[in-house]
């Protein structure tokens with residue numbers, strides 16, 4: 001009986017792949033020259049490189065989902081940052097999602113990561129390497145007390161500051177997304193006059209157990225669409241304060257006419273991406 005129900009559960013799990021996007025069904029990367037096409041949340045990746053599953057200073061999480069492909073710039077960025085973390089900070093970075101073998105849409109999780117230029121790096125530092133099983137089902141560790149909207153002092157380390165600063169100072173990096181509380185912590189901790197890097201670190205909900213690095217379009221990728229640069233300044237003042245949840249919600253006006261939400265525009269996949277899912 002036990003065995004029966006287990007096999008039922010397994011077959012149910014595997015049937016979930018029926019909902020996979022076409023991008024999750026491709027056989028592997030194309031052999032074309034590397035090129036990121038389209039925008040971060042609507043695009044694809046030609047000639048991707050895999051992040052090697054074994055490297056210095058990093059480990060790849062959930063390798064079974066095969067989200068470890070990127071533009072070659074992305075792969076060298078991860079390898080460099082990891083070497084530095086290993087050498088200078090004596091730790092190992094846990095690397096989450098990059099992109100699929102030809103980029104495109106995931107069936108679960110985020111909508112970006114489509115052009116091989118986005119990388120999730122966990123804030124859990126693996127001073128002891130994780131086993132294969134732990135890597136497949138990793139336990140996230142948050143550095144933010146979400147209820148109190150405060151950094152968890154016992155979890156936050158100078159090494160987090162060092163890693164995020166070093167990533168932001170890399171000239172290939174366009175943006176880094178972190179939870180607003182983490183951005184607040186970085187703003188507080190950086191007392192040098194050199195605060196330019198903070199401009200690239202953008203507050204965004206979610207990112208409290210990992211940070212998300214976004215690289216600029218490589219110049220050789222003619223059909224890659226960059227995002228507008230972040231607003232000028234270090235972003236530590238009013239803009240950051242505006243993220244803080246209000247203590248009491250504003251009163252609801254009586255007889256206020258409800259504005260219906262705007263229908264979401266359907267994204268049209270860039271035409272240059274289509275051959276990547278139709279040709280094997």
Ligand SMILES: [Zn+2]
Nearest residue numbers: 110119120212
């Ligand atoms: Zn991400």
